[in-house]
Amino acid sequence: MTHFLNEKRTPLFRQSLHQQAPELVELERLIVTHPSRLEYRVIETVEYNEQAFPIYAIDLGQHQPGKPALLICGGVHGIERIGVQVVIAQLKVWLERLKWERSLQQCFNEINVTVLPVINPVGLFLNRRSNGRGVDLMRNAPIDSQQGSFLVSGQRFSPRLPWYRGKEDRLELENLSLEKEIKRLSSLSPLLISIDCHSGFGMRDRLWFPYAYRRRPMRDIAPVVALKLLWENSYPNHQYIFEPQSNHYLTHGDLWDYFYKCFGRKDCTFLPLTLEMGSWNWVRKRPLQLFRVGGLFNPLVPHRQQRALRRHLPLMDFLRHAVHSYQQWLPNDQEKQHLTQVAQSLWYRMQE
Ligand SMILES: [Zn+2]
Incomplete structure (x- = not known):
């Protein structure tokens, strides 16, 4: 385990990692137990309190040019631990199935899959939304909204207040490493x-x-509509609301807005999705958990956690298939015109 910096970790730090970031420890265990089925990279090391926190990238399949790609991310907001757990649960399912399932082995030979389960390891460790420097990574990109509500859409006053955007001129280390991965893929x-x-x-x-x-x-909305229709036709009883984030609220500095503008091109169709798991089902049946740190963002009860972990597996597998078979559904120029109109009537009619 020399690569894991584990040898450099003091026993005390190891112990606190076990207690405060068990997801990171579980991920490292997964990496060690599947050496032949995944490649891992430490794409960045974030320092906090004189301790080093690695950001891991897991590659499935042999990454080669020309193949379509899937990127799965978790843990941008440290307190939303269930996101990390969902990503690790998915990774486990695929790693087990890769042992025997030929169609999955074949699929991973034909697509590039990268998984970043914990983008903000210090936030996870501290059980808070921001990174170690108090920056909300999802408000940190250099992109401003004309509207947006006070504070929650992002602020530059102080890292002591929530939704702090950081310094104007730079992406945080965690975001820079994510940017490099998106650029590469x-x-x-x-x-x-x-x-x-x-x-x-x-x-x-x-x-x-x-x-x-x-x-x-978005500049090129048609592929999003095509993906939505593909998903809804394939899984007609699904439970997700598929919508532009602006339908919900406007924010400054959204990472995926920024990456889309940087990396969505004619020769690479880029579809950045965010899964926002609704916590009301967890809180509703257990209102007292509101008073616990993270209670708003995590199930906290084992059977509800299990439900969350299995609930999103069909979606992840669908995305894998959609990437693999993209030539079957990605719209051509003529279809794009029609789908752009569909997008208008689905989501943007109010603005006309
Ligand atoms: Zn979040």
Whole structure:
């Protein structure tokens, strides 16, 4: 385990990692037990309190140019631990199935899959939303909304207040490492679908796509509509609300807005999705958990946690298949015109 910096960890730090970031420890265990089925990289090491916290990237399949790509992210907001747990649960399922399932082995040979289960390891360790420097990574990108509500949409007053955006001119280390991964995958691939797993106070599970900074549609909205229709036709009884994030609220500095603008190109269709798991079902049946740290963002009870962990497996597998078979559903120019109109009537009619 030399690579894991584990040898450099003091016994005390190891112990506190076990207590405060068990997900990170579980991920490291997973890496060690599946050496032949995954490649891992430490893409960044974040320092906090003189301790080093690694950001891991897990690659499945042999990454080669020309293949479509899937990027799965978790733990941007440290307190939303269920997002990390969902990503690790998915990783475990695939690693087990890769032992015997030929169609899965074949699929991973034909697509590039990268998983970043814990983008903000210090936030996870501290059980808080921001990173170690008090910056909300999801408000940190250099992109401003014309509207947006006070504070919650992002602020530059102080890291002591929530939703702090950080310094104007720079992305935080965690975000820089994420940016490099997206740059790498989008330069290799004709299609990149990403899904970033979060949780928040809501009645329903939501699938968001850009933009968060404005209410008008993305530059190339048609592939999003095509993916939505594909999902809904394939899984007609699904429980997600598929919508632009701006339908919910406007924010400054949204990472996926920014990455979409940077890396969505003619030769790489980029579809960034955010899964926002609604916590109301967990809280409703257990209102007292509101008073516990993280109670708003995590199930806290084993059977509800299990339900959350299995609930999103079909979606993740669907995305894998959608990436694998992208040539079957990605719209051509003519279909795009029609789908753009569909997008207008689905989500943007109010602005006309
Ligand atoms: Zn979040």
